[in-house]
Amino acid sequence: MTHSSGDNRVFLFLQGPHGPFFAGLARMLCRSGAQVWRVGFNAGDRAFWRNAATYIPYRDAPEDWPATFDKILAEKGITDIVLYGDTRPIHAQAVARARQAGIAVHVFEEGYLRPYWVTYERGGSNGNSRLMNMTVQQMEQALEGSDMEAPLPPGHWGDMRQHVFYGALYHWFVMFANRNYRNFRPHRALTVTREFQLYLRRLVLMPFQAIERRLATLRIRYGGFPYHLALLQLEHDSSFQMHSPFDSMTDFLKLVIANFAKGAPRHHHLVFKAHPLEDGRVPLRREISRLARQSGIADRVHYVRGGKLAQLLNDARGAVTVNSTAAQQVLWRGIPIKVFGNAVYNQPEFVSTQPLTDFFAGATRPDNAAYKTYRRFLLETSQVPGGFYSARGRRQLLRHVVDMMLSPHDPYDALRTGTAAPRQQLRLVK
Numbered sequence: 001m002t003h004s005s006g007d008n009r010v011f012l013f014l015q016g017p018h019g020p021f022f023a024g025l026a027r028m029l030c031r032s033g034a035q036v037w038r039v040g041f042n043a044g045d046r047a048f049w050r051n052a053a054t055y056i057p058y059r060d061a062p063e064d065w066p067a068t069f070d071k072i073l074a075e076k077g078i079t080d081i082v083l084y085g086d087t088r089p090i091h092a093q094a095v096a097r098a099r100q101a102g103i104a105v106h107v108f109e110e111g112y113l114r115p116y117w118v119t120y121e122r123g124g125s126n127g128n129s130r131l132m133n134m135t136v137q138q139m140e141q142a143l144e145g146s147d148m149e150a151p152l153p154p155g156h157w158g159d160m161r162q163h164v165f166y167g168a169l170y171h172w173f174v175m176f177a178n179r180n181y182r183n184f185r186p187h188r189a190l191t192v193t194r195e196f197q198l199y200l201r202r203l204v205l206m207p208f209q210a211i212e213r214r215l216a217t218l219r220i221r222y223g224g225f226p227y228h229l230a231l232l233q234l235e236h237d238s239s240f241q242m243h244s245p246f247d248s249m250t251d252f253l254k255l256v257i258a259n260f261a262k263g264a265p266r267h268h269h270l271v272f273k274a275h276p277l278e279d280g281r282v283p284l285r286r287e288i289s290r291l292a293r294q295s296g297i298a299d300r301v302h303y304v305r306g307g308k309l310a311q312l313l314n315d316a317r318g319a320v321t322v323n324s325t326a327a328q329q330v331l332w333r334g335i336p337i338k339v340f341g342n343a344v345y346n347q348p349e350f351v352s353t354q355p356l357t358d359f360f361a362g363a364t365r366p367d368n369a370a371y372k373t374y375r376r377f378l379l380e381t382s383q384v385p386g387g388f389y390s391a392r393g394r395r396q397l398l399r400h401v402v403d404m405m406l407s408p409h410d411p412y413d414a415l416r417t418g419t420a421a422p423r424q425q426l427r428l429v430k
Helices: 021-031 043-047 062-076 089-100 136-142 160-176 192-221 238-242 249-263 284-294 327-332 356-362 368-380 391-406 411-417
Strands: 010-013 035-040 055-057 080-084 104-110 117-122 227-231 269-273 301-304 319-321 337-339 383-385
Touching (some): 010 062, 021 080, 035 043, 035 062, 080 089, 089 104, 117 391, 117 411, 136 411, 192 301, 227 249, 227 327, 249 284, 249 356, 284 301, 319 327, 327 368
Parallel strands (some): 010 035, 010 080, 035 055, 080 104, 227 269, 227 319, 269 301, 319 337
Antiparallel strands (some): 117 383
16 A cells, blocks of 8 residues: 655545544544644534634635635645535535545545445545446456455444434534524524434433334244335435435335335235434334325335344345445345435446336346445445444544545555555454
């Protein structure tokens, strides 16, 4: 690997994952010789950035942000920007202007191969990722010089409680300490107060929901019927909002239930699996029950709230989703999947091209060898072991990602040119 110092590099951090990850990443970059700055848009951003000397509060109206961003780039001599998710308005505007100025864009996102990897890319993620324009054949060629054995995916998401905790804490600061940021507007439709209430409610109800989830899972596992999985997403998530053909999750539910009723054998069942962070802002259970009754299949449709996917996947006949990253777990098991949105894994070798009614009637199996090539390519490039929220996950992530950021090559070019760092074997983190 070509090693680079941080000398003559000036990183500007925008909004990051809830919690202390960005602050820890900045400290490591400073040790490499780089300079760092952080723009904060609310009290939650400020709370997790301890170095006041490098903090730049943004208190103006949203429409003034592009001009302010340009000014910061010029005054601070910024060479790189760092952000989490590239579709929220302040980030999309910053990415576009940084590209025009020839500034490197470092994008973090939840792992494409969850539960225990983080995604690091240059320029864009999800529907804006370079992966969208790569074929499996190109990935296979890039892997010719690698003999790494891909690690198995862990069976748990190691920092779920910390994720929810930091989300609640972040929104608490925005609710009660935001008087210096009166022009702040959240990038989601809900008010900050409602976001905080939902996070707090989820923290309180987690033990009770776990019991309900286990009972629902047991009823399905011991029901003795063949079933298909519908993998749900957060309606407010950027992957659903920006990279799917649906305006709402209800639109997706209607499509799936109608085609299942029309195409699936009458002894098959349909299981809707909610996202692990689903917080009730969309009445999914009620909508699913209503639509199932309308289609005359209420006794064959089930809803499972969050939790681990592996237990349900083991016996599933097939799965359908908009563009959830959980599809990676489906494909790893060789289970057929149908996808409707733009997704980095939407390759014709292993994602079904059948009409949905035909898919439920009898799905064709994916090319598992092609998927293994794709998965190994991701693990050698943009998927970094670790996590944003637990202390151990952050330590693991920082061991890898700082050198990747300082490299002159992005993760995909680094593999192709032979400069990618060897990856350590994944250590499961609780």
